[in-house]
Amino acid sequence: MSIDKPVVKPGKPWASTPKERAIDLGAILLAAFGSFALVALSELKGKLAYAGVFLLLIIVINFIHNYLSRGIASAKDSIASSFAVAGVLITLLPITSILFAVFERGKAGLKPNLFTTDMKLNGPNDPIDQGGLLHALTGSGIMVGIALIISLPIGILTAIYLTEIKGLFTRPIRFLVQAMSGVPSIVAGLFILSAIVFPITKTPSGLMGGLALAILMIPTIARTSEEVLLLIPEDLREAGIALGGTQWRTISQIVVPAAKSGLITAIILGVARVAGETAPLVLVSGGGDALNLDPTSGPMGSFPFYIWKAFTFGTNESIDRAWAGILVLLILVFILFFATRLVGADRNKK
Amino acid sequence: MSNSEAQDPLDKGNEKMETTTPSSLSSVAANAAAKRKPGSGALGVGLEARGIHAWFGDKMVLKDISLDFWSGTVTALIGPSGCGKSTFIRTLNRMHEFIPGAAMAGDVLLNGKDIYESGTDVTKIRLKVGMVFQKPNPFPSMTIADNVLAGLKLAQLKVQNKDDLLEECLVRAGLWAEVKDRLSAYGGSLSGGQQQRLCIARSLAVRPEILLMDEPCSALDPGSTLKIEETISELSSTMTIIIVTHNMQQAARVSDYTGFFLSDGGPGELIEVGPTSEIFSRPKDVRTENYVTGRFG
Numbered sequence: 291m292s293i294d295k296p297v298v299k300p301g302k303p304w305a306s307t308p309k310e311r312a313i314d315l316g317a318i319l320l321a322a323f324g325s326f327a328l329v330a331l332s333e334l335k336g337k338l339a340y341a342g343v344f345l346l347l348i349i350v351i352n353f354i355h356n357y358l359s360r361g362i363a364s365a366k367d368s369i370a371s372s373f374a375v376a377g378v379l380i381t382l383l384p385i386t387s388i389l390f391a392v393f394e395r396g397k398a399g400l401k402p403n404l405f406t407t408d409m410k411l412n413g414p415n416d417p418i419d420q421g422g423l424l425h426a427l428t429g430s431g432i433m434v435g436i437a438l439i440i441s442l443p444i445g446i447l448t449a450i451y452l453t454e455i456k457g458l459f460t461r462p463i464r465f466l467v468q469a470m471s472g473v474p475s476i477v478a479g480l481f482i483l484s485a486i487v488f489p490i491t492k493t494p495s496g497l498m499g500g501l502a503l504a505i506l507m508i509p510t511i512a513r514t515s516e517e518v519l520l521l522i523p524e525d526l527r528e529a530g531i532a533l534g535g536t537q538w539r540t541i542s543q544i545v546v547p548a549a550k551s552g553l554i555t556a557i558i559l560g561v562a563r564v565a566g567e568t569a570p571l572v573l574v575s576g577g578g579d580a581l582n583l584d585p586t587s588g589p590m591g592s593f594p595f596y597i598w599k600a601f602t603f604g605t606n607e608s609i610d611r612a613w614a615g616i617l618v619l620l621i622l623v624f625i626l627f628f629a630t631r632l633v634g635a636d637r638n639k640k
Numbered sequence: 641m642s643n644s645e646a647q648d649p650l651d652k653g654n655e656k657m658e659t660t661t662p663s664s665l666s667s668v669a670a671n672a673a674a675k676r677k678p679g680s681g682a683l684g685v686g687l688e689a690r691g692i693h694a695w696f697g698d699k700m701v702l703k704d705i706s707l708d709f710w711s712g713t714v715t716a717l718i719g720p721s722g723c724g725k726s727t728f729i730r731t732l733n734r735m736h737e738f739i740p741g742a743a744m745a746g747d748v749l750l751n752g753k754d755i756y757e758s759g760t761d762v763t764k765i766r767l768k769v770g771m772v773f774q775k776p777n778p779f780p781s782m783t784i785a786d787n788v789l790a791g792l793k794l795a796q797l798k799v800q801n802k803d804d805l806l807e808e809c810l811v812r813a814g815l816w817a818e819v820k821d822r823l824s825a826y827g828g829s830l831s832g833g834q835q836q837r838l839c840i841a842r843s844l845a846v847r848p849e850i851l852l853m854d855e856p857c858s859a860l861d862p863g864s865t866l867k868i869e870e871t872i873s874e875l876s877s878t879m880t881i882i883i884v885t886h887n888m889q890q891a892a893r894v895s896d897y898t899g900f901f902l903s904d905g906g907p908g909e910l911i912e913v914g915p916t917s918e919i920f921s922r923p924k925d926v927r928t929e930n931y932v933t934g935r936f937g
Contacts, residue, residue: 522807527838532735534767534846536795543793547781 298331317355322349329522347374392617399614403636408591414600414608423615425581426596429496430565430619432585433575433592437507437564442557445511449556452512453519454527454541464516471509477569478505487574496585499575499592503564513561518552519545559632565623566593593619641702686711686880687732687769692746693907694727694736703907705746707899711849714872714881716891716916719901719931724908725884726774728901729852732882733769734762740833749852767795770848774855776835778827778842785823787838791846805845812858813841814871832932840871853883857890869894888932894921900928 306314325343328334334343349372357365404422405459412421451457452464487494522545530540546553571577576589577599593615600612687709694702702724717725730736731744734755747754748846755765778787788809792799799805810816813836819830827838836856843851853872857865863871865887872881872894885891891898898920899913912919913926923929 411670424662525773525775526779528738529773530794531738532733532766532771533791533794536763539794544779549780
């Protein structure tokens with residue numbers, strides 16, 4: 291007769307026991323009950339009051355429970371992590387709320403004609419199945435594209451100058467780039483208006499819109515790229531130089547490829563910064579309602595302008611139209627986001 | 641301190657003062673020396689350092705180092721941390737100037753020509769004097785194969801058959817057997833020791849005459865260290881190797897000549913240089929003896 295060897299099973303001895311989970315659940319219930327009681331008895335009113343009181347109570351209950359069972363250090367720890375979780379919830383709340391609101395209110399206007407027609411023959415007050423935002427789609431695409439073509443090389447080369455070449459002008463340029471990233475967007479529009487539109491072209495156009503957006507995009511791309519390039523370890527640069535590379539070849543073949551996914555993030559941030567810009571476009575792109583694929587002449591529509599115009603019109607039909615425009619813009623930004631992430635990520639995953 | 645014995649490696653006139661220390665290191669060094677036939681100067685002096693001084697800002701970190709490196713030999717530079725060994729080898733391929741605030745004086749002659757002469761193409765110098773760093777630093781955006789051949793792209797060299805060169809370099813670096821089936825994997829997927837051998841292979845691909853190794857094994861386990869030492873022994877038949885190391889057994893095992901650096905708080909100086917077996921068995925300077933026998937440092 292032999293003693294059976296106990297079969298060893300993989301376990302998680304650090305996981306919470308049923309008892310601990312019951313206590314956690316009890317804390318939540320207690321906090322929920324407490325928040326109802328407090329809201330009922332006091333002056334506080336509304337959904338936000340329930341949520342706020344609930345959050346506060348759960349922090350207090352956790353603190354007391356941890357203090358009694360594990361001591362003061364653990365209790366302080368629980369306070370810190372409770373606040374971190376509360377911070378996440380408070381951040382997520384408006385974001386999800388915006389997403390839901392945009393989806394709820396925008397989906398009514400999501401008709402096929404939205405993507406095939408412009409507003410040449412229709413006003414914002416026409417039924418939603420007439421007219422569309424084709425002109426805004428192409429206009430935004432063309433203007434952001436122009437801005438990207440200008441800003442991408444300038445922004446990344448500026449970052450390379452600041453981190454790799456480090457000449458006499460590093461400090462003033464870094465200062466200027468930081469100052470420029472805080473410039474209000476209307477200033478960029480006014481600059482193009484007074485520097486190019488009034489003295490030279492006399493008329494607004496898509497190209498002018500693209501130039502104004504580029505002014506906003508360059509500092510965003512330059513700053514983010516600089517941060518990314520600073521993270522590349524110095525020994526990679528040394529290795530490239532020690533292998534007989536010139537500085538430029540070391541930068542272009544080693545430093546930039548090593549920073550690739552970060553630089554793609556910089557580009558996304560740059561595009562995201564300008565995709566929703568309204569003020570400069572109202573000033574310099576002319577805000578057309580008709581499809582215009584030529585950035586050099588004639589007014590050019592854009593998403594922000596389309597949305598702004600429909601909202602200010604103020605009728606039910608036009609507000610539906612505006613929400614649909616916001617929904618399409620959001621979807622496009624998300625698609626862009628995931629596409630670039632995919633492009634940036636695939637190399638390191640193999 | 642006289643360095644004359646470095647200029648003539650056949651000079652055996654070192655029988656004076658110190659009694660022989662019967663340390664295990666000296667026997668290791670003697671065994672290693674017996675096994676390997678050093679180039680013995682027949683190939684000539686490949687690299688000569690003449691009166692090298694170096695500064696970082698106002699602080700002098702190296703004072704008057706003169707040292708010859710004979711072709712086809714391995715020279716180990718030993719000494720406590722902060723005595724300027726790494727700074728010294730970085731002056732030999734002009735990597736010293738890459739550090740902000742760096743300054744230097746003296747001449748480095750590569751095949752009789754000063755590499756600091758104005759008008760010298762510094763990238764060509766670094767092609768002839770390759771370098772392996774303390775921390776393995778394969779290029780993260782490149783595959784194993786691309787890493788080995790990176791120098792060709794960086795220096796825009798043309799090569800007839802890249803596959804042959806790739807295999808040759810990996811074989812010489814002792815890595816071929818381990819990676820031949822995954823040449824398209826990324827360099828970062830290798831272990832630390834493999835990464836360092838990949839870096840050695842990468843340095844070999846541009847066919848340097850001289851290879852500087854700055855504590856190449858300090859981050860590696862004993863097994864990987866042994867493999868790299870084997871690699872060094874194999875390479876030493878065709879090229880000049882200068883290795884900085886804190887591991888005295890390693891210096892005794894792999895080198896033909898050893899130079900001892902020391903700093904007494906001021907700039908680092910070359911205390912003594914000579915055939916490795918003599919440095920470990922009959923050092924002329926009492927400070928060298930104290931260091932190699934482990935009495936300080």
